[in-house]
Amino acid sequence: MRIVDFRITRFQFRRDRVIGDSQVRADDVHLATLELIGEQGAVGLGFVQSLFHPLASEAELARVFREEVWPGLENEPAGAIAHRVHRPRGGNIRRLSVPFEEALQQAVWDLFAKSVGMPLWQLLGGRRDHVRGYASGLDFHLPDDAFLALFETARSQGFTAFKIKVGHADLDRDIHRLDLLRKAVGLGAIVMIDANEAWSPKQTIANLEAMRRAGHDIFWVEDPILRHDFEGLKLLRQCAGTTMINSGEYLDASGKRQLLEAGGADLLNVHGHVTDVMRIGWLAAEFGVPVTMGNSFLEIGLNMAAALPEVNWIEYSYQNFDHLVETPFAIRDGHIWASHAPGHGLVLSEDARRDWHHPEIVDKGGLGDAPRQIYLG
Structure with missing residues (x-):
C-alpha cells in the first residue's frame, strides 16, 4: 500500500493531574496526531508529543513535515519504509525540527499492518x-x-x-x-x-x-x-x-x-x-x-x-x-x-478531533480540561 497523503491534527488540553518525577513536572498535554493515508484510504496513526512546551501551530507542523519528511514518503509502500535501513552521515545525523520520529514509525507500521490485514503484534x-x-x-x-x-x-x-x-x-x-x-x-x-x-x-x-x-x-x-x-x-x-x-x-x-x-x-x-x-x-x-x-x-x-x-x-x-x-x-x-484488528489497534476518535482540536497555540489559561480519571472522582 503506497502512502499518498498525510494529515496532522493538533491537540492541547490540561492534564487531570500533575505528572512528574524527581527532576521534572508537567501539567498540560501538547500533542499532535500524524495520519498517513494509503492509496486505498486506509490510515496509519502516530502520536507526536511535546512533554513540556506547546507544539507549533498546526500549519507550521504540516509545513515542517512536508519539507523534512514527506519527500521520503510520498508514493512509497508502507512496508518498504518500515523495513528500510538508513545510514545518515555528516550533517544528516540530526533530529527533525519537530519530534516526528516516533509518530512516523507508529504510523508507517500501522498502515503496513493494515495493508496485509494483520494486527501489528x-x-x-x-x-x-x-x-x-x-x-x-x-x-x-x-x-x-x-x-x-x-x-x-x-x-x-x-x-x-x-x-x-x-x-x-x-x-x-x-x-x-x-x-x-x-x-x-x-x-x-x-x-x-x-x-x-x-x-x-x-x-x-x-x-x-x-x-x-x-x-x-x-x-x-x-x-x-x-x-x-x-x-x-x-x-x-x-x-x-x-x-x-x-x-x-x-x-x-x-x-x-x-x-x-x-x-x-x-x-x-x-x-x-x-x-x-x-x-x-x-x-x-x-x-x-x-x-x-x-x-x-x-x-x-x-x-x-x-x-x-x-x-x-x-x-x-x-x-x-x-x-x-x-x-x-x-x-x-x-x-x-492487544487489539485483534489490523494495525496497531488505535484509531483517532472523531469526537476528539472535534472537541480537543486546537490548530493554534492556546494560552494556559484558555485550555479546556480533559475528562478526569476515575481515581480522581
Missing part, C-alpha cells in the same frame, strides 16, 4: 495478545491522598505490581511513600521504584539498604544514576542484592547497545519507536537481557512487547488520553490486552 512475530502490566503513578508531585487513591484504583483493576517515583532530597519522604503504597495495595505486591538519575552509585546502595530496613523489598530500581555511567550501573548490578537494575530509558538505540555491551542492565527499558524497539529487543535477546516496555503513548508499545522475547512487563501510567481514540487497549486482571 502478529506482523512483528507475536504469539500472545496480552502482557502483564505494572501500575505507574508518575506520582512524585501528588499529595498523599491522591497518591493513595491512584494506587487503590490500580489494585482494584487487578494490578499486582506497582512503581513509584523516588529521589526526594529527604530519603524519609521516599520511605514514607513506600509505606503509603503498602497501605494502598497490601502486602505481597511487587514494588518497583524509579529515581530518574537522582542518585550516585553509593547513594543507591545506601538508599536500597535503608528501604530494606524499613521493610520494603524492591523488585527493581529504574535509572538510579546517570545514564552513561555504565561502570556505575555494572557496579550496582553486583551490589544491589536481589534488586534488579532497570536502565536504558534515556538512551537511543546506539546508547542501549553500549549499555548492553558494558553489562549495565539487568533489565533494558524501551519505549514506543517500533523499528528501534524491535532492533534493540533482538540485540538484548542476544545478551540474555530481558526487556521491559516503559511508557508509550496509549500503551502502543504493547504491540512490540507482545512480539519480543522475554518481555514480562509493560508500564501503565494513568494518563488521561483514552478519550483521544475510539477504543483504548483493555485492562483485565492486571494485564493489558
